[in-house]
Amino acid sequence: MGDCWDGKGRGGKTFEHLTTPHQYSSLLSSYDVWLFDCDGVLWSGDDLIPGAVSVLEKLRKWGKEIVFVTNNASKSRGSYLKKFEKLGIKAEVDEIFSSSYAAAAYLKRVLNFPSDKKVYVIGMEGIEEELDAEGIAHVGGTSPSDNVFLPTLDFSSLQSEEALDPSVAAVVCGFDMHLSYIKLAKAHKHLTRPGAGDTDSIKEGSPSGGGCHFILTNDDSTFPAKGGPWPGAGSLSAPLLFSTKRTPTIIGKPHQPMLDTILAAKHFDRSKAIFVGDRLDTDIEFAVNGGIARLMVLTGISTREEIEGEDKKVVPDFLIQSLGDLDVVEDEK
Amino acid sequence: MGDCWDGKGRGGKTFEHLTTPHQYSSLLSSYDVWLFDCDGVLWSGDDLIPGAVSVLEKLRKWGKEIVFVTNNASKSRGSYLKKFEKLGIKAEVDEIFSSSYAAAAYLKRVLNFPSDKKVYVIGMEGIEEELDAEGIAHVGGTSPSDNVFLPTLDFSSLQSEEALDPSVAAVVCGFDMHLSYIKLAKAHKHLTRPGAGDTDSIKEGSPSGGGCHFILTNDDSTFPAKGGPWPGAGSLSAPLLFSTKRTPTIIGKPHQPMLDTILAAKHFDRSKAIFVGDRLDTDIEFAVNGGIARLMVLTGISTREEIEGEDKKVVPDFLIQSLGDLDVVEDEK
Structure with missing residues (x-):
């Protein structure tokens, strides 16, 4: 050169x-x-x-x-900004693109996610905060009812309309330290209900029981942290790929x-x-x-x-x- | 005909x-x-x-x-026999081959699993009871320390010798209603430590840090139960296949x-x-x-x-x- x-x-x-x-x-x-x-x-x-x-x-x-x-989808852009500040790096929120933010923005702007539908979250506060910022309703995630271990092999508690909200029209899966069988089972059910693969059917005011998007924040098999690498978001979403046989949209690099x-x-x-x-x-x-x-x-x-x-x-x-x-x-x- | x-x-x-x-x-x-x-x-x-x-x-x-x-690996042969009796089917324990029993028998008889080594279990009582019956020591599984949610993104608690027992020389993964990130992270570490893939190194009295077998009871993507199908043992082991890139021995049909x-x-x-x-x-x-x-x-x-x-x-x-x-x-x- x-x-x-x-x-x-x-x-x-x-x-x-x-x-x-x-x-x-x-x-x-x-x-x-x-x-x-x-x-x-x-x-x-x-x-x-x-x-x-x-x-x-x-x-x-x-x-x-x-x-x-x-x-990194475990943090929202706001939380990420605090890490920048702590390290003395000048940054603005709108310069930061985390896969948590990008997943929420993708739902809102690319998929025109209807305001009367909800997202089922496997993930942590970062995803929830970004969905909140886009005005997208969500269930699962950090909600206490899904952050417990299923006490017995009785699945009847997972079958009510209260457990499987019919207005869920997307599953977003990211890194979740509190991954549980309840979350995997509920997400599996949303993604495999009749018509779930017909995501064109998801429109404002459409009746329940239609399509359900399948979105991964990222598919990193591991992530670096002290003592790591440790299993990453891609590994935690692997059960749903295997059980549903569906191909997700993957947001991150x-x-x-x-x-x-x-x-x-x-x-x-x-x-x-x-x-x-x-x-x-x-x-x-x-x-x-x-x-x-x-x-x-x-x-x-x-x-x-x-x-x-x-x-x-x-x-x-x-x-x-x-x-x-x-x-x-x-x-x- | x-x-x-x-x-x-x-x-x-x-x-x-x-x-x-x-x-x-x-x-x-x-x-x-x-x-x-x-x-x-x-x-x-x-x-x-x-x-x-x-x-x-x-x-x-x-x-x-x-x-x-x-x-089915969630039950031992003894527990399975009770199901037979409840339904009025005559059977003897030694006529029943569950993947929990077959996994324990495979470790003992095919792999000559040493008596000074342990198995890290992702699974339920059925696997533990069959390992006990074969005289194989085990950790993980239903032990209370691994059946909790990791409270924060601080992984230091997973790095001590107490957390990652160096005498673990096999990971057995089956259906586990109490799958947790702690179990996945520990199993990942056992399966990826230096020399873990050298399973020929696992001998009675050999120093720690050697090989670690990777065994799945079965790889059913789903299993039938009321309201199912629900994600099965094959789906719950998918994170470890993705994070470790290792090919497991699969016991079941x-x-x-x-x-x-x-x-x-x-x-x-x-x-x-x-x-x-x-x-x-x-x-x-x-x-x-x-x-x-x-x-x-x-x-x-x-x-x-x-x-x-x-x-x-x-x-x-x-x-x-x-x-x-x-x-x-x-x-x-």
Whole structure:
């Protein structure tokens, strides 16, 4: 890569390893919209990546648009903002796209989810808060009646109209520390009732007993946390895929409803945007699928070996060691 | 089928629909060992199939060996016997092969599970009672510490040696009404610790940290019960398959460890045995895989249409409407 390089990603099977201040500067000049994965890029666990805050501040100063994208559905955007504040990262709620928010926005804006229908939630407060913010009614989730263990093998308690609300027209499944057989059984019933697969039937004021959408916030098999990896949202939704034989709509990276949600709010030109991520199978694949340039950092999950081997499946356009590397640019201008 | 028919199954893609007393008599004469699925064959829910008790009594009178085979792992053989007694069906414990018993027997006799190792159980009393009967130590299952909801997203409580017993050398997963994230997380950790996949390393007196077997009692996606079908053992084990990427040994029908367990105890000639079942994808496939003749009844799940259509995958040798049909034979002799 010489001085004439224009800083644009090419989407090929090779990547450019950027190492000089000139290359960093050229990259920063080339993109107007910077989308960031968070864990492994901005922070690792509870520790900031050195230089990350400074790079974000420079991007803002230069008028770049910033978007934070996370598959974490256990938090709402408001809760996520508190994590940013705690770590000293400046952010606005409308810059944050969590899979909890994107799931609620997808229901509201893409599916036109009727106001007289409800969502059955397998998940935590994050999903419920985002559904509340969109004015979508919900059951399950953190409600005490579903956060208990079924006392006996008597299923009669799961069969009443009170237990299986006929106005449920979507099941949203995300990470749930309080996953229970009651929740799985109820979700299974909603998703397999007569006509459940006919999601075109879900309209405002339509009679009950119609279609039921099946939505996963994300399908990460595991997630990183102290002592992890631990089973993730994708693993917790696996029972419903196996029992119902239905194919869900998956919101989070690498799937595209997340990008559709971001674009519906931000309206930017994809060719002017770049995604910064640490995971090939979520972040980089997400950007490849969405036609957005991709910059990989080595402060998270994926390694350089994975993009150099013969059996590489997805490759970034650019590689840097750490987001902090870009911190030197201003001094060189 | 004429009078010269010898009553032997042929394992082809067609079946004989038996309808006359002579055919019934010929079938009964041809097999010495009669293996029965229970639900859908002997009973449906809590109701006996008419004539079933009388047919079983005739088989005993004629000196036939009887074996009951069920994928239900929530009960031990002793508990199952009580169900037989309640319905007025004569049976002995050693005639009953549940997937809970077969899993314990498989660990003991096929895997030579060491006496200084433990099993981590996702499941109910049935599995624990059968492990106890084989002298195999176990943790998890119904123990109170794992039958709670993890209070917060702090996983430190799952990382101590007390939480993750290093002597665990197998995870057995069956139906569990009290499935919890704690159980999934612990099982995931046992199955993914360094060296967990090296199950050859599991020997009496070997140091901890070695291999860990992964065993499912059965992989039924759903099971029938009032108001069902409800998510079954196969659905509840789906998170671990997805999170660990490991391939488990599956004990129950249609898989063969169940038959190996029966043969190890009963030592019969497969060519003299016939399996009576109502489900093509478990019962009939089990018998096909095991080289045993198969008789299908229409008092359970599968229908005649499924064995007549172009896309039929597995076909019984013989079809009767109900086990009770065979009740007329003695009168005709």
